[in-house]
Structures are given as structure tokens and as C-alpha cells.
Amino acid sequence: MKHFAYVILLLMASSCISNKRITYLQNLPENEAIDLDEFIPYAEVDYRYILQPFDIVDIDFASSDPELTEAFSFQGARNMRGGMMGAGAGGDLFYFTGYSIDERGLIELPKLGKVHIAGLTEEQAKGKVQQAINAYFKDDVFVKLRTAGIRFTTIGEFGRSGTQVILRNRATIFDALAAAGESNILAKRNKLFIIRQYDGGTKIHQINLHDRALLASPFYFIQPNDILYLEPMRIRQLGNADNLSSSLQLFATLLASGLLIFGLIRGKL
Incomplete structure (x- = not known):
């Protein structure tokens, strides 16, 4: 019985999660006050997104x-856009109303035909479409082109896994965490993997959410089509973050009951 108690106590002790394992942006020298006015410049990276095949x-x-402009508008798409916006459909409406870039990097526009925009930034693609429409009409027609928000996928130890959409031109990794319900206490915050799409392939990058150097990292801003994966800690074998405390309470209750029964039996002997 004594050995059993030791095992349960050891299990409960190993189940305690250090605060350092769940705190974001650390790396502060001990006994040093945090400089809230510290300026951390962004990494010298061109954060402008390059359009890729299958983007919308x-x-x-x-x-x-x-x-x-009537010649360039799909009546059904326009009505759908207004209705879905009113219903709060978010970025998914662009799947029905936007223009999909095919595998060759082309979009097909009414009257203008096919225009190649893959490999360009939003601004460059807008200029190319504007140039095409200026050649068609003598009168001025203004073109506005944008990506369908920042669509990314979260898997692993997030509060909410699946495809997320942020309707902004730029979003940080913390915007992504907030949109996904943040990570739970069982996530390895020092090992967040970003699976990022590049021209002709994919790369896997690893970032550390504990490290405040992340603010100056080239991966501080997410990009459309990013996949974010958070590994679980080994303690995940005991259950998820919601039932971990319940599991520990159950272990404690069983231990206390076992010791009580053992004491009663031993007292009668």
C-alpha cells in the first residue's frame, strides 16, 4: 500500500505543469523589470503575399x-454576397463570389478572358487587371482586387481545430491563436510548426511562442494557406486540458479512500 501511495503521489507531481511552459514571450533576465516601451522592429522580410494557384x-x-461595370458583374454572385454578408458568413462567401486561380495561374474574367496573376502581389495583380480593362474600355473603370482574407488551418492542441478565416490584409501569429480559441495548457508552446506553401512546394518551420524574439521573426505574421500544428505534451496521455483536473481529483480521492480503508482494516487487526 505504501508503494501504491508513492506511485500516485509521483504521478500527481509529474502532472503539475510549470508556468514557464504555458507563458508567452519570455526570455527576460531574472530580477529585471520588463521594459514596456522596448521597440522591437519587424524582420526585414517582404510580407506581401504572393498569389498562388488555387487561391481565391x-x-x-x-x-x-x-x-x-454591369458587363463584369455576376448578378447571382452579387445577390449572394449581400445575403451572406448579412448572415455573417465571413470569408467563405468568396468561394462562391470570387475568382479562383487555376493550376496555370489564370483567372477568367467576363469580356476580358483569362488573365495570369499567380506569382504577383495583390497590387501587381490589380494593376494587371486594370491594364486589361483599360484596353477594353476607353472610359475609366476602377478595379479593386483583394485576397479572400487570410485563410489558415489549425490542428493539434488548439481550442478549435479546423480552417479559420481572418478578414484582414495582415495578421500575426497571435491573431491566429486568438481566432483558433488559443492553445490549451497541454500544448508544447515552444514547438509550434508552420507548414507554409511556396511556389512549387512546401516548407515546415518551427517557432517558439515562449521566446519574445518571435516578434522580430519572419514568421511573426502568418500567410494565407498556412497550416499551424501544436504538439501535445506527454501528460496528454492522462486526458485533455478539460478533464485533467478532474483526473487528478479522482486520483486524490482514490488515494485518500484507499488509505482510509487500509487504516481501518489495520486498526481492527
């Missing part, structure tokens, strides 16, 4: 002459 872009046309 939203393109709007505007002109002082409504008849000019």
Missing part, C-alpha cells in the same frame, strides 16, 4: 457609368 481573389469594378 475578390475583384470589384466601379465606374461613373453603371452600364460599363
